[in-house]
Amino acid sequence: MAAPAESSSFLGLGPGSRDPATVRRRSRGPRNRKKGWKRWAGPEARLGREIGDFLEDVVLQQRATGGLIAEQPDEGLFFVDTGNAEKDRQLNKGKEKPLHVDLVLQPDSKVPAPKNILAHQIPNGRKEKRRRQFWEKQAEKGVLPRAERRLRARLRRGGVPPEKAPEKGRSDPERGFYDIWAADNPLERALAGQDGWFLQQTKKQRVKRPARLRTKPSQVPAVEVIAAGGSYNPTFEDHQALLLQAHEVEVRKKRAEDKVEKQLKIPAGAELPTAETVFQEQCEGLLEESGDEEDGEQPAPPEDTPKTAPRREKKTEQQRRREKEARALATRRRREKAARCRRQELFRLRSLRLQVKRWEAELLRRRQARLAKRRAKDALPRRLGRLKYEDPSMEVQLSEELAESLRTLKPEGSVLRDRFKSLQKRNLIEPRERAKFKRRYRLKYVEKRAFREVTL
């Protein structure tokens, strides 16, 4: 065996050796294979295990007896036992044997538990002490802390203060009202007399309502009285007029339906397609007949060569000069013509004026048409959302349903729906429909076994 280095410990670690805690062996594959078990066989491993055992033994001795057993005095380790109880007691008088019950309950480690310093530490201990001393001095002078003062005041007051009535909400049936349009009203009392600029900057005063919002969105009156034919006991003519209106609405609806049906109808003289005709249509142009073959044998003769563009020869000076002159002449002529036309227009002033007048009249007419369209659109309900406004169905009672007396009257229509539609008509809200329930998946219908057996 190689002699260990002088400065190293019995573990064989030299100055150049690495810290065994940080040494990392190159991992060679998974460790739970047979190869990995060979590690436990080596001398270092054995040494390590021996050291571990030794240390555990030392610790056990410390726990059991408070030190290495070899260093303990004899009296701590042994009791004299002569077999005679009295003699034992005499001999072991000094050494009082504790009760087994107590022994069992004692901590069996002679290593004392570490002292918990945190348990003895009071955070801000010194500060609190100083504070306590301060308040004691104040109490001598007669000044008490706030909490004490409040408690004593409460005692003097004599119990729970009476509960003030809860503020009435906006829909409380017993709520009170005041004159909101008077010069002095509770809303503005707090702000009265203060500077306007100050109030505005500190956001105590409300922002002014823009003038745009003062106009109503529609000129339709809020409550539209029903036509005279809607009376519970109408005159004959008024009732007929109302029935006529309702009739026209129905006729219009029926006409729209008929139109759609007519478009979908199969025309009278047409023949329905049969399977044969369908097959024939599908085969159009696919099969080659005898007539096609003949034509196919006389294709157009292929062209010999692609046509070559004729080579241009360079233009001569003469040609260039001539072209230039021609161009100059053309421009001159055009300019002169334009100038001449302009000069001659002077004589056409009257007809020109007429033309301009006509054009302006046309523009005016267009503008007025646009304005008239805008005004007509104002009278109708605006398109505010996805759905268009639909007029409510007319409330009208047929001649048989007319009541003979107020007692037998059966009301028609609903004021709630009428008000709702009126709000939509006046552009206050947009027309909405009830949200439909949409399934994300298609519903499967399964027949029960018992039902499947039933045959009609």
Added chain:
Amino acid sequence: AVTRRLCILKGIYPHEPKHKKKVNKGSTAARTFYLLKDIKFLLHEPIVNKFREYKVFVRKLRKAYGKSEWSTVDRLKDNKPSYKLDHIVKERYPTFVDALRDLDDALSMCFLFSTFPRTGKCHVQTIQLCRRLAVEFLNYVIASRSLRKVFLSIKGIYYQAEVLGQPVTWITPYTFAHDHPTDVDYRVMATFTEFYTTLLGFVNFRLYHSLNLLYPPKIDGQADVELKPAEGKDYAMDSESYLEKLSALSASLARVVAPTHEDEVEMDEFPVEGETAEQMDTRKKEQEALEKHKKLFEGLRFFLNREVPREPLAFVIRSFGGQVSWDKSLCIGATYDVSDPSITHQIVDRPRVEQQVVGRYYLQPQWVFDSVNAKLCLPVADYFPGVLLPPHLSPFVTEQEGDYVPPEKLKLLAMQRGENPDEESEEEDGEEEEEDDDNEKEEEEEEDESEKEEEMKLKKMEEQKTQSDKALPVKVTAGKLRLEDRQRLEQEQQSEEKRLAIMMMKKREKYLYKKIMFGKKRKVREANKLAAKRKAHDTALKEEKKKSKKARRA
């Protein structure tokens, strides 16, 4: 949903852009647009914070419920965040007159909500508040005698009152049980009602103070009421009995200051600049007519039978000065009994009434409403129980010249002018000619100046000449003859001149003129058609009546 509520409360409405493609960034999908400046203005509203607090409150409450922490639930509920809409009302209606202009919608909504059943669908508190405000408003109208028109339609009852110079129209549904339509968004309606109840409350306060009445309203003669608490116990709980008594509309309200007798001093008349004497006269006449109209039922005592709708009738009768009572079992507040001898009119709706008391008129309820619309007490013979009622005309319809005027309306106008109504009544012999003559004469007098009636008049004159053998019930005095001659002469001269002018027109102009007249006379032709139809209908009715009479005799 919260933004929608806020927009409705603040009065911000969706905007329809002129160039939808520009605003929608190229697509034409129909969406709802609001002006950006409006939304920025909306964000200054202090209620927005209250909505946020409410959201937080709901979240905490739900958690506490989920964890079954009931003490926390109670504590949270006690400190529920609430807000008031007073400042919004002041902002939207800076003056009282603005608020009066928007009163139509508010009234209709409040009356509608007060008829809702008290299930949990809408907050019961809202319904109670609406009922209280509606009753207060009705009491104001009664005290100020502002009701002008009533119309019973198949949908509901339309009222029109004149409040401080502004005509206010509203509709009240009939008090029958109706199932609620499902295509109406209740949350939107509830939001509108929230705002309208606040508005109506403030308006009521102001109106009551304009009449010098106490607000919240107190019934006059409170001491009497307190002496008989036992009466109230039969009808309602103590907490509700006050509102019930008020809603009975039969008691008068207490005033802030006792009225002195200075009311009978005549007001000074200040002539308005720019008015001629004629206009002042007409104005005076109108005012006198209005005063007479307000006192229509003064001195009359009514009794309502059990089958008759109590609230509308009580309201209308009391608004015109009458006294009304009903059966004790119906409602609280009945002042006198059926057997009271001083009752002048009793409203019944049964086919036959046994045990009729002498000195009392038994009428169908339509008499009250028709009298109000006609501004005078109509002859009662048409409204006896079991009689076929005359039609209930709409007071909201104003006929223009040339439109068809039904004969019932003509009779009414004649009565208003003070002509003897007996001439218009049906008689067995020679009915038709008399009716035709009377109708024609009325038409003549009404449509004197219209040139469209030229041809009709000529025809009538010819008919009258042919019927000269029948006795015409025309009472002609010397003075009247002269007037008629002068009028007729003038008219003839005018028509002559007109015919000359027409003859002298050029062909093209005449063609245009004929076209225009054709268009104008369309109305007249339609009126004639309707008259012919009406005649046919009347003859049919008469034949049926004759047949039934014969059957009864046989």
